[in-house]
Amino acid sequence: MNKVLISVLGSDQPGIMAKVASIINQHNGNIENLSQTLLDNVFGALLMANLAEDDSSEKLEQSLQDQTRGMNLYIRVHPWQAEPSDWHQNKPETQPYIVTAIGPDRQGLVAEIAGELFKHGVNISNIQAIFKGGKNPMDNLMVFEVDVPRAVVMNDLRDALDAIAARLELEINVQHRRIFESVSNILN
């Protein structure tokens, strides 16, 4: 096994995936999993690949960088043998919650909320910002999808987040994920 993690960042344009995948293919590597995202116009991708035994992360990184010159991409390749983190190895039983912070963006918002979640042993599985500005509260929204260990006392977590909300002049809601799913997915 010769696993590598490849990260690709840059301004979005056609051909990024085509190029990166074809170079991995040239190295006789196999892409085992991948995810890409767009943040405004910024492209980001994370790929997990298995390389040939005689290949190396350094060689692949060099090829990727050489052959994508001109596309202005930031590409890194890391060897990947790490054991899963403690959290994943001893994952506590959790409940999925959605934390929404409604109100204008401000410095420290993510740090404060994420910090408080961390303090309670909560893992963030996804985070997204919907900031369009203006007066509509639904255009100034930060969404944290989180896994809350069963041992967490929800009222304590809510109280702590309410304190942050008061300080940052936000409204913070903590709702079980099921309400979003049951209201949104009427075809399940």
Add this chain to the structure above:
Amino acid sequence: MLTPKEIISTLQMVREENLDLRTVTVGINLTDCVSDDIETFKRKIYDKITRTAGQLVATCNRIERRYGIEVANKRISVSPIGVVGAPFNAAQMVEIALTLDKAAIELGVDFVGGFSALVEKGMSHGDQALIEAIPQALTESQRVCSSVNVASTRAGLNMDAIKRMGVVIKQAAAMTADDDGLAAAKLVVFANIPQDVPFMAGAYLGIGEADAVVSVGVSGPGVVKAALERAMAEEDNMDLSRAADVIKQTAARLTRAGELVGREVAEILGLPFGIVDLSLAPTPNENDSVGEIFEAIGLPAIGAPGSTAFLAMLNDAVKKGGAFASSHVGGLSGAFIPVCEDLTIARSAAEGTLALEKLEAMTAVCSVGLDMIALPGDTSAEMLSAIIADEMAIGVINKKTTAARLIPAPGKQAGDHVVFGGLLGEGPVMAVNMGSQENRFVRLGGRIPAPIQSLVN
């Protein structure tokens, strides 16, 4: 991962559009409490109710926080007291009502329904005693609601019972004259009453139901109004087909939220889940009005020509959406048009756009009937019975539920204002333009036979 649209639409429904669970209602069967000793019966029903629903309020509060949805009312419905309390006389029936009231206060629930009789074909001793007790029972209790089913498509109209109910409503209103006849607002007369309504004042637990069951009443006229307004503003090819779709989808979403909460409460209480009743039930608040939906779709006001057509579409779309979203939709499920409980409907009635006659026409296509209508205090018992008979006939012939909740407000004239408070709201006293207060037709009594089920035209 949830999409921004999924997150925003759910948040909007809860935060801005007044999606609430109007009620989580625990139905409790009292048939195993029967006794011919009044003290034994009172003790048994009090014990069974407080034991079965002891954790209802605390559980709802917990679920409320978990999902960020308000459960506005917690309620109890019981087996019809006219049946389970059959051995008792009217004075003892009042004692039973006060026992139900005491249990409701002990549990912290908002209402208890089931001080009821089913008399569509005839009245038993117990039914007669219960009906006689209604005025005093509703005057002396705070949280007890009463319903009497006087007609059905299978049995026809029991005109003796309807005649009696006119008198009972007058008495109930007179005994609570200082509160504009409040007791009459807690009493509803039905045709084709469903066995599983979680909404008041008609909630009771039918004889065919389980020993105890959790049902949910979901409301949300504000959510439907907002969805329609958004679609009207944003979509180029908006027409009534599309509007029906928007209502249907919104109804499905509301029903899902209700079923989620209902099932969870049921699980925690260790009781079976019954039904979701998705009814657009207004409260006397802005953005929580059925009348506002009529304005959102482009009618000048509820009651204007076109209102019956739109109400038919609204009621049907709500039912379709609900039935699609859950296999256990029941109760009344549709759109309510209670005058005093709805800010916009009350306004239309006060301004004269909506008259009693138009309301009656609209009840042919809504899910309940003539609801929360304040009438002049001098409306005779016979006139009330005649209005009820008309409303019941609409239900019986059309194979649907209809109901009448009429409040002849003591000392008030048409155009005066009455205030009942809380969810019961306030509104104008509506004129009864129906000639003489005497009514020989009603006085004849007897039964109007059940309608033929063929030759449908």
